[in-house]
Amino acid sequence: MLKVIRRAWRYIVAALSGRLDELSDPRIQIEQAIQEAKEQHQRLTQQAAAVIGNERELEMKYARAIEEAEKLQANARQAIMLAEQASTAGDAQKAASYEDSAKAFASRLVAAETAMEDMKTMHGHAKQASAQARAAVENNAMALQKKIAERMRLLSQLDQAKMQEQLNKAMGDLTGLTPQGETPTMDQVREKIEKRYARALGEAELSSNSVEARMIEVERAAIDVEGAARLEAIKESMRRKEVE
Incomplete structure (x- = not known):
């Protein structure tokens, strides 16, 4: 019995979390990420x-x-x-x-x-x-x-x-393809899946900060190497002037 209750609780939590993510405004979530x-x-x-x-x-x-x-x-x-x-x-x-x-x-x-x-x-x-x-x-x-x-x-x-979503809705209304009952069409199912997939791709892009950080370190290392080479060239020029 306890095992069934735990499974039910996990299911409810997962369902509520998914519903919250679905209702959240992406614009607000982006601003929250930037503020953080x-x-x-x-x-x-x-x-x-x-x-x-x-x-x-x-x-x-x-x-x-x-x-x-x-x-x-x-x-x-x-x-x-x-x-x-x-x-x-x-x-x-x-x-x-x-x-x-x-x-x-x-x-x-x-x-x-x-x-x-x-x-x-x-x-x-x-x-x-x-x-x-x-x-x-x-x-x-x-x-x-x-x-x-x-x-x-x-x-x-x-x-x-x-x-694009508004345009799709308008086109669906014009063509009369919007279903009258509760059964979704294949287009609606595909749109829902593609929406979730696009959102997952967006989250993956936002979570790639560690890769960006390594890229930044590589860029800074390259700049430091160029700076050291430039400094050595300046020193060499000064030494030549002293010899002359």
């Missing part, structure tokens, strides 16, 4: 902005770490010079005091250089992540533009389909 793509692009852009912001923050911290290390190194050198001057003047106590200061500066310098190296590594990783985020935003923007162009084509095709 825009929102996805916005979320991706915000995530990329956070990644790039993290890189900039680490870049500023790394710059401050370099300045701090340079300052500590300069202070250590100054303390050593003062210690040598005090020793030459015969002031051993003052010389020892400056020597202790130089050691303290040197210890702090070691810690600062260690922190600086860690910051450098983190900044390098953040820089790579930022480059990937920028590329992802650019690729997604190109894909979004293609979807918008596809929307115009689909809407135009939808309008043509509606006009």
Whole structure:
């Protein structure tokens, strides 16, 4: 009994889903798909902005770490010079005091250089992540533009389909081929099947984003290769001018 109930429930769900798809306006569905793509692009852009912001923050911290290390190194050198001057003047106590200061500066310098190296590594990783985020935003923007162009084509095709359906209905009324009873004609059955097949083809076209993304990556790779070749040509031209 439970098995029969489950089968009946699945049948009802499938029937209602098919009815909903049949009643849905394709124009609204297209706009929903474009709106979802825009929102996805916005979320991706915000995530990329956070990644790039993290890189900039680490870049500023790394710059401050370099300045701090340079300052500590300069202070250590100054303390050593003062210690040598005090020793030459015969002031051993003052010389020892400056020597202790130089050691303290040197210890702090070691810690600062260690922190600086860690910051450098983190900044390098953040820089790579930022480059990937920028590329992802650019690729997604190109894909979004293609979807918008596809929307115009689909809407135009939808309008043509509606006009053709109205024309078919008018011709059927004029020729008296519209059946009087509830039994559909072969033309009506064929039209229903072709409509479902055309809709399936449209859904397949909309779901081919992954292929488009790979095509975009190939196009970008080709552009990068051409750019590298052009840059090498410019460098070669500059080297020839230097030799001349």
